[in-house]
Amino acid sequence: MxxxxxxxxxxxxxxxxxxxxxxxxxxxxxxxxxxxxxxxxxxxxxxxxxxESGDPQLGQPSVTDTVPAPSDGASGPAPVALRIPALGVDETLITLGLNPDETVEVPTDFDKPGWYKFGPAPGQLGSAVILGHVDSYEGPAVFYRLKDLEAGDSIEVSLADGTIAHFAVTKVETYPKTEFPAEEVYGSHGDETLQLVTCGGEYDADARSYLSNIVAYTSLVDTDSGEAPAAAGQK
The missing domain is CATH 1.20.5 (Single alpha-helices involved in coiled-coils or other helix-helix interfaces)
Structure with a gap:
């Protein structure tokens, strides 16, 4: 085996x-x-x-050097909301003052316009000024279409006492920032006006800023009493 x-x-x-x-x-x-x-x-x-391409600053001029010196406080009730029917803008207003270097502050919220508090309130004698951004990295901002306004378009500003001031656009101009007409925009000319300011024109990618400012000039049409507006920060 x-x-x-x-x-x-x-x-x-x-x-x-x-x-x-x-x-x-x-x-x-x-x-x-x-x-x-x-x-x-x-x-x-x-x-x-x-x-980084969004416009970081409106680039307003120094107030003490090129626009009327700020007063202790604007007369009349403060503005709390802005409506521009032609642009679909209906926003509450924030309040702007001066930076430490005495340039005009700009809104930190790209969707909110801001009223320059050292000028008159809208509807009072003099030039009231409201500033807003044109865009940011997220896209169009509150004054993106400001350049599209036309003479006769209506602007409404709600005031803290419930009054609504009605303005009409008189003209829209574009200025190089180096030639910004501060006196014309911020100075008093003997009537009740409101100027809306934003950036525009050519974009400088290196400086990450627009080279021009767009200004919509308006004049007061009338005022009327309305319901008390929402508190600041609310619609």
């Missing part, structure tokens, strides 16, 4: 080395991962560039 066949131990598995097909698959996967990472990096850089 012959000896049985010898029992050989089960082979011990060794390291798995990919064959030609496995190697190609792994290379393809790495290329896909690399391509995805490149796309993500590109998107991040594009977003950062777009975020």
């Amino acid at each position: 012959s000896d049985p066949s010898p029992e050989y131990p089960e082979p011990v598995p060794g390291p798995e080395w990919p064959g030609p097909e496995g190697a190609m698959g792994r290379v393809k996967r790495w290329w896909v991962v690399a391509a995805v990472l490149i796309l993500i990096a590109t998107a991040v850089l594009a977003l950062r560039s777009y975020q």
Whole structure:
């Protein structure tokens, strides 16, 4: 009787080395991962560039040097809301003063216009001024279409005592920031006016700012009593 066949131990598995097909698959996967990472990096850089493209400042002139010196306080009730039917604007107003370097403050909220408190209240004798941004990295801001206003378009300002001051646009002008007509915009000319100011014109990508200002000039039509407006910060 012959000896049985010898029992050989089960082979011990060794390291798995990919064959030609496995190697190609792994290379393809790495290329896909690399391509995805490149796309993500590109998107991040594009977003950062777009975020930096919004106009950071309205670039208003120094008040003490180029516009009438601020008074201790404007006469009349403060404005609390602004309506521009032709542009679909209906927003509460914030109050603006001066920066430490004595330039005019600009709104920190791109969707809110701001009233310059050291001038008269809208409807009072003199030039009231409301400023607003044209855009930001998120898109159009509150005064994005200010340049589209036309003579005769109506502007309504609600005041703290419930009065509504009605203005009509007289003209819309664009000025290089280096030639901003501060006296014409902020100065008193013997009547009741309201000027709306924003940025416009050519955009300087290096400075991240527009090179011009757009000013909508308006004159008072009349005032009437209405319901008390919403508190500041509410619509």
